[in-house]
Amino acid sequence: MAQVTLFIVFFFISLINLKVDTEGAQLAPAAFIFGDSLVDVGNNNYLKLSLAKADFPHNGVDYPGQKATGRFCNGKNAADFLAEKLGLASPPPYLAVKSMPNKSEIYLTGVSFASGGAGIFNGTDDLYKQSIPLTKQVDFYISVYQDLVQNLGSTEAQNRLSKSIFTIVIGSNDVFGYVSSDSSLGKNSTPQQYADSMTSSLKDQLKRLHGAGARKFVVSGVGAVGCCPSQRLKNKTQECNADANNLAQLYNADLKPMLQGLKTELGDISYSYFDAYGVFQTFLQTPAKYGFTETKAACCGLGTLNAKVACLPISSYCSDRDDHVFWDLYHPTQAAASILADDIFDGTSQYTYPVNARELVAV
Template sequence: MASKNFRESFFFLILAFFCLFMMNFSFSEAQMVPAVFVFGDSLVDVGNNNHLHISIAKADFPHNGVDFPTKKPTGRFSNGKNAADFLAEKVGLPTSPPYLSLKNNKNRASLIMNGVSFASGGAGILNGTDQARHQAIPMTKQVDYYAIVYQDLVRQLGSSGAQQHLSKSLFAVVIGSNDMFDYLGSSDLRKKHTPQQFFSLMTTTLKEQLKRLYGNGARKFVINGLGVIGCIPSERVKKQTEECNEEANNWCSQYNDGLKSMLKELKSELSGLSYSYFDTYSVMHNIIQNPSAYGFTEVKEACCGLGKLKAKVPCVPISTYCSNRSDHVFWDLYHPTQATARIFVDTIFDGPSQYTFPVNVRHLVAV
């Protein structure tokens, strides 16, 4: 009897090990990259600003998160998931946690292995935007924080191990809109810089930050161009006709041209660097011009807010919100809905060279 029990126990032990092995095998097959590191603004903030005590650029209150799996606000400026969530899903990883949530976490060493998000609502390439928004984490500070994470990884994996880990990871950068909003709204900035000078300052500053990331192991970048920000509800509501601000759109297009040129230069200067640039402008323009092709019916009005186009008052607890969120391109006066963010990520991941170049993210992963 004892022998029989031993054989049965041994059999179940082997079976358990086999099941664990298969679970790990399946996970590693699904996981396309070791980690995703995210830098940027409110389009990809997953909760960093929740930890900035005096910041007004927060989304940790209803009706944000109404379509998130938990049905609760998380700090995302969205009705549900944002682009950072969808990118993580595409490569088989959990969403990278907010850096500020890890600073005092005893398990931080293990939590950073699959990536970290440094994105912050209100952040810009230039440091001035966080002053205008009364506290955010500008791009320079986000890269400072990443340098700390890099040292943590070196301590855990060794220098060569960390380099190998990071060289296969993705570094997503979604930033620049707040700089453009600042320039649009500041007569001082417009007196100080011509549009071309300001856009050049943005691209040269961003180039320096990308070089810093490269110096600390980054090799694969996912870079978003600016969208058609002249067509967001906060800009349309300023016009009696509710038309787009074409001056703002033209400036975004000019900046994007400079950004594309800068990325080509950077690739030629830095050995082993690869990138996928997403033409947010063209895809967003297509959606606005032909919404029904993408499943939308409302391109002007925000889903959540108050007043004309629901853009006179932001999405706050006293605001009303639409019942048909998937029909709306915009969640609030600035930000896309979960449905729009999903289209953006689907396109950058598997889209044609018309919208994502020199390669899409699926090909970038395989480089």
């Protein structure tokens, strides 16, 4: 009997400890996500005219419930994994929340404004007819900020937002727009001029976010987008698109000093820059280290590299998604997204500067 009683005592102590650990796992009050299809969790589902959607099979085949949610992935994307690491539920799409009667309560822990096809510049979504460019995403955030101020008061809203994490993953569509064969952008500016303009425009939006309470930023550089299946398909040799990768690197080289300068200018911000290009290069150069066996072809699609036809219900998809870097023509698999999120959150100085996201939370 004494042993049973002792067991019950230890059982309840364990439950109490578990509850404490769980409650202590929330590292930030809220997470706000800005960006493109790499972190879109369903905003484009609500854009009636948009061709950039993922609300159909085989997207979501590995997502809880095996349901397509609007994520351009077989499962969770980097935004989902980052939220988990912060101890938060994945921020829901803003367009799903804005008309809800309890929207003010949902805003307290953050929402996502990310939209497939979006770019830093307005108009980079011309190919897909409709998305939410970064300027509009920031407009939407400012309306959320105003709602928080109205419901919490200016001081409490600012205090909450100053501890929240603002993640920006954008720029790939701007790169694709520049190197596209039917684009006039390349005729109007050099790659360096275009990269400078991308950086300057992003800086303007970061300053707008700062003016509406944002203080902690996670900013991702552009990955090796020239190596995604859609770009390899353009070369008979299936090599990476050098022009796209070059422009991505020029932009990334601009991004770090811009963030340093912005911190000097504003004084009260902190940031973590993530070298997505470098991490993707390690995927391609040492795939076995990460459990990958296929680095060129998409998992879901049809034709050469599974990239002649996009990931549609008529497409086939690979049986083992975890061994592919790419899910479809452009986007990483859940396995790759998980690794990217790990590096964003706990990465070394090789890929995160000046701190990783975990260290940013503690600032």
